[in-house]
Amino acid sequence: MEEVHLQTAPADFRFPSTNQTRHCFTRYIEFHRCLAAKGEESGDCEKFAKYYRSLCPVEWIEKWNEQRENGTFPGGLFQLSLACAQVPEELKQGPTSGFMTRERESWHRI
Amino acid sequence: MIVLEWLFLTIAPCDAAEPWQLGSQDAATPIMQGVMDLHHDIFFFLILILVFVSRILVRALWHFHYKKNPIPQRIVHGTTIEILRTIFPSIIPMFIAIPSFVLLYSMDEVVVDPAITIKAIGHQWYRTYEYSDYNSSDEESLTFDSYTIPEDDPELGQSRLLEVDNRVVVPAKTNLRIIVTPADVPHSWAVPSSGVKCDAVPGRSNQTSISVQREGVYYGQCSEIRGTNHASIVVEAVPRKDYGSRVSNQLIPQTNQTGEA
Ligand SMILES: [Cu+2]
Numbered sequence: 273m274e275e276v277h278l279q280t281a282p283a284d285f286r287f288p289s290t291n292q293t294r295h296c297f298t299r300y301i302e303f304h305r306c307l308a309a310k311g312e313e314s315g316d317c318e319k320f321a322k323y324y325r326s327l328c329p330v331e332w333i334e335k336w337n338e339q340r341e342n343g344t345f346p347g348g349l350f351q352l353s354l355a356c357a358q359v360p361e362e363l364k365q366g367p368t369s370g371f372m373t374r375e376r377e378s379w380h381r382i
Numbered sequence: 383m384i385v386l387e388w389l390f391l392t393i394a395p396c397d398a399a400e401p402w403q404l405g406s407q408d409a410a411t412p413i414m415q416g417v418m419d420l421h422h423d424i425f426f427f428l429i430l431i432l433v434f435v436s437r438i439l440v441r442a443l444w445h446f447h448y449k450k451n452p453i454p455q456r457i458v459h460g461t462t463i464e465i466l467r468t469i470f471p472s473i474i475p476m477f478i479a480i481p482s483f484v485l486l487y488s489m490d491e492v493v494v495d496p497a498i499t500i501k502a503i504g505h506q507w508y509r510t511y512e513y514s515d516y517n518s519s520d521e522e523s524l525t526f527d528s529y530t531i532p533e534d535d536p537e538l539g540q541s542r543l544l545e546v547d548n549r550v551v552v553p554a555k556t557n558l559r560i561i562v563t564p565a566d567v568p569h570s571w572a573v574p575s576s577g578v579k580c581d582a583v584p585g586r587s588n589q590t591s592i593s594v595q596r597e598g599v600y601y602g603q604c605s606e607i608r609g610t611n612h613a614s615i616v617v618e619a620v621p622r623k624d625y626g627s628r629v630s631n632q633l634i635p636q637t638n639q640t641g642e643a
Contacts, residue, residue: 278497278625280515280559290490290580292561292589325517326499329563329587354521 281323292327299324300336301347397575398541398601407575410600410619411592414577416485423481426484427474474607489577492591496559500550504562504569504582506609511550513629530614545602549618553625563577563587567609573602573617594619 287295303320310316324333339345397407445451501512513524528548530562534541542587552558562571564582571590572579580590594617602615620628 278515278553278556280422280496280499282495283492288492290588290590291586293586293591295586317402322515322517325514325520325523327561329501329503329516329561329565330512330520330523330525331503331565335394337520 281326296324296327296332297347299327300333303339397573397598398544409577410575410594410596410598411577412595413485413489413592414575416488417577420481420485424478427478431474445603480588492559492589496557496591498553498556499559499561500552501561501563501587502550502571502573502582504564504566504604504606505612506566508603508612509546509615510565511548528614528616530572530611532611541601544603544614544616546614546616549599549616550618551618551628552594553622553623554594554619556622556625557591560590560592561587562590568606569608569612570605571602571614571615572605573600576602576617577598578602579605597621 281295281299284295286298299320302315303324306317306320336345397410399407406418406421409418409511439496446455498515501510501514503510503512507529509528511526511528517523525547528550529545530543531540531545531547533543536545560571560578560580562580562582563586564584566584568584569582570580571582573592576592576594578590578592580588582588597619600617600619602617604613604615607613
């Protein structure tokens with residue numbers, strides 16, 4: 273059996289604390305925003321999917337998938353699809369950028 | 383029998399609590415080593431203070447006994463002693479606080495990117511572990527349940543109420559991210575030799591980073607016992623080169639069993 277290559281979601285400086293709830297949620301939203309902006313064909317979004325699958329409990333992902341199908345998902349997924357083209361660069365500005373503020377507001381609705 | 387011998391002679395189950403144990407279990411991570419060092423550092427000051435205070439107390443009782451000293455002293459001031467007994471007690475907490483905070487923040491800090499993420503999910507009646515780094519869809523996932531072996535059922539050599547049916551297999555000398563969360567009520571995830579005790583709070587996922595430095599089997603217990611049969615936590619650290627085969631050969635069949643049942 274060959275040695276498996278070990279790789280997982282990297283440590284994210286936006287979420288330096290023990291509480292990683294929003295790390296998982298943010299990665300989930302990033303994936304779906306990326307899909308909305310780039311479409312499923314471009315393979316760019318897969319890495320976000322890998323990240324959120326590593327970080328989120330399966331139960332949460334199932335719940336959010338269900339909520340998205342019913343249109344009751346609390347995070348903003350599509351409003352900012354224009355900004356999505358530059359997701360990684362945008363997010364490098366950290367939690368102060370407008371991108372994250374919008375998301376923080378929606379977080380309260382959970 | 384050969385299997386038993388192989389299990390218990392090559393991997394000695396010594397990283398578990400033993401009867402009448404006073405000290406910590408052997409450290410398996412740098413954090414636990416730091417915890418033990420801090421404990422010893424603090425004990426230095428503790429014993430220093432204990433000896434000094436006892437000496438003053440005994441001397442006072444001895445010299446100022448009413449039979450020896452029928453007329454009480456009238457001294458109410460002593461500038462030198464007052465300065466000394468103010469300065470020293472305020473310096474000692476600093477010697478304790480500085481290493482303590484250094485350790486506290488080093489526990490919190492994730493300096494290097496972890497190599498694998500394991501989700502430890504507490505339930506009232508069992509624990510679930512998810513290895514999802516290689517999932518290619520939301521439906522598929524490498525998940526297994528871990529039950530405490532009941533009190534009347536352990537095999538020869540197994541630790542009573544510590545052993546589980548499915549252990550958490552991790553690679554040794556690798557940075558691990560453990561995501562701790564419960565599915566129902568608050569729980570926790572604690573392994574003494576790893577220096578980890580992480581609360582599991584419903585609706586929140588907590589992260590703790592460990593890097594197990596030696597191969598072995600590490601026993602821990604939930605610190606929020608809400609339910610039954612879910613307390614035991616057993617981490618088995620295997621050499622990194624064996625990790626892939628352990629996970630793909632052992633965990634995947636188990637996943638299928640529990641998944642379909
Ligand atoms: Cu518990």
